[in-house]
Amino acid sequence: MFIKKSILSLVLLLTCIMAAKAQVKIGFEVSFKEPQAHYAEVQMNISGLVKDYVDVKMPVWTPGSYLVREFEKSVEEFKATAGGKTVKVEKVRKNTWRIFSAKAANIKINYRVYAFEISVRTPFIDETHAFLSPTGIFMHPDGLIKSPSTVKIIPFNTWTKVSTGLEPVAGQQFTYKATDFDILYDSPIEVGNQDVFEFMAAGVRHEVAMYGGGNYDKEKLKVDMAKIVEEPTKVYGENPNKHYVFIVHNFLRGGGGLEHLNSTTLGATRNAYNTEAGYKGFLALVAHEYHHLWNVKRLRPVALGPFDYDNENYTTNLWIAEGFTSYYENKYMHRAGFVDANGFVSDLAGAVGTVLNIPGAKYQSAASSSYDAWIIGYRPNENSKNNSISYYSKGEVIGILMDLEIINATKGAKSLDDVMKAMYLQCKTLKRGYTDAEFKAMVEKVSGISFTNFWAKYVNGVDDAEYVKYFGYAGVDVTSENATPGKPVSGASGQLTNNGTIAVTSITRNSAAWAAGLNVNDEIISLDDVTVNDALTNIRLKSPMLSLEALPVVSKKNIGDVLKLKVKRDGLDKEISLTLKENPSVRLKATINENATPAQKAVFAKWSGK
Structure with a gap:
């Protein structure tokens, strides 16, 4: 009787609290x-x-x-x-x-x-x-x-x-409702005289609010943005919205985006829509942020919701949330017809090359990069490229390798698309996010093979991508060459000052400048007794930022030559000698093999979605 009364009292208390x-x-x-x-x-x-x-x-x-x-x-x-x-x-x-x-x-x-x-x-x-x-x-x-x-x-x-x-609240102009604060905090609002147009895609009404003007073609955007929208909807089998809003801020030079539950905010360059690079860049941004409708907003790491708005929310899985989304923007651009097959493989090989060329990729794992986003990712300093790697970049490469591994293991029957859809449905059913172990388990379930070694090497480890092996699954030959064959590099970059010096802003790990002890914030006065102003004679720079190799006094030297610098550090003069080195950076070239085997062609077909 006492227990029953206690339970009844608790129920009444909870009822009162909920009513209040x-x-x-x-x-x-x-x-x-x-x-x-x-x-x-x-x-x-x-x-x-x-x-x-x-x-x-x-x-x-x-x-x-x-x-x-x-x-x-x-x-x-x-x-x-x-x-x-x-x-x-x-x-x-x-x-x-x-x-x-x-x-x-x-x-x-x-x-x-x-x-x-x-x-x-x-x-x-x-x-x-x-x-x-x-x-x-x-x-x-x-x-x-x-x-x-x-x-x-x-x-x-x-x-x-x-x-x-x-x-909107019915009958009340410019008045809106949110079922809870998670919804309110996830719904940006644009107020002004923005240019608004709409299109239908995947059964969803899409609104585009353009601020800042620009040379965009509304009718063309309606068609092409709709093509992008259709692609991820095919992957996940459903579109979770009835209404979606693109808030686009057009600036002299703009970029970036932020995903929301049924909207996104994009930054764009107002007069770049009529160039191929500018237009494709905008559509790729649309593809990236729209994919977040599923990946992050609904298919999410368990730590990312319900949110703690007072403190950091740590997860080791941003390489999936953001890195895979970067990978999928390439897939959607190809599948929607904006990038051909050669461009598709070249872009992905380029993504692998980018990570290979960042020194920090050999020191920070994708999981660590995700976890440390709060202290490193959004607070880069002059040494960040030497000790860290973006979970966007590393995650994109992991997505490429994982996709190809799954497709090859299943002989073209399954792909990363199947993993993403299954995890989306799992999160929807369980009404919570996934753990790293759950994501790995789904990859293994779909592929039918173990990914323990893969996780150790690429997720929690810092191994270089075995790009020849993985691209080879799809009949794509990838070769590597030195980025600047025979050219010496110093490993130092800087900015021209009003005093006719170069203020050093970046030193690459293990470079000539690194070994010689040149520091960020040093001011270079002369190179081999040639003043910076004289070294710049007859050179037209596009920006005040430059690497020392941009100066003929450096570029004309050979690998192994010594470059003598006079610098000022903390107001004191100093001489530093650099022994120039070969550029460690590589350039990857991807070529679709016309003589690929039927098995390789099957992998490529599944990979590209064509």
């Missing part, structure tokens, strides 16, 4: 009094949360960009009223404000956010538009991350449009 949470209403109004000064005015209204005090918190990072960015640093003039009266506010943590509401049923919070960092992951506001990256704008009551909320946007008086993946 259900009565809580949270709403935001965002307006722009001074957009030219880069401010958003935010009003947060909370009702039904009857407590002595209420804590509200702002995320310190944004999912998809693995660095604690401290968004709370941009919050100003935080104040609150409870029951219509001004109440005490105390900041109790770097990203937490405590409102002493004295059990008032209604709380109104006002604060301003300064937004002047151009990126796909941070808010930006000026007189022309507002990009609201939500983790840098909104807050949530502590403990109520699963509560619904509404957002009302009040555009500046010259703005007329709002674009977002959030669901």
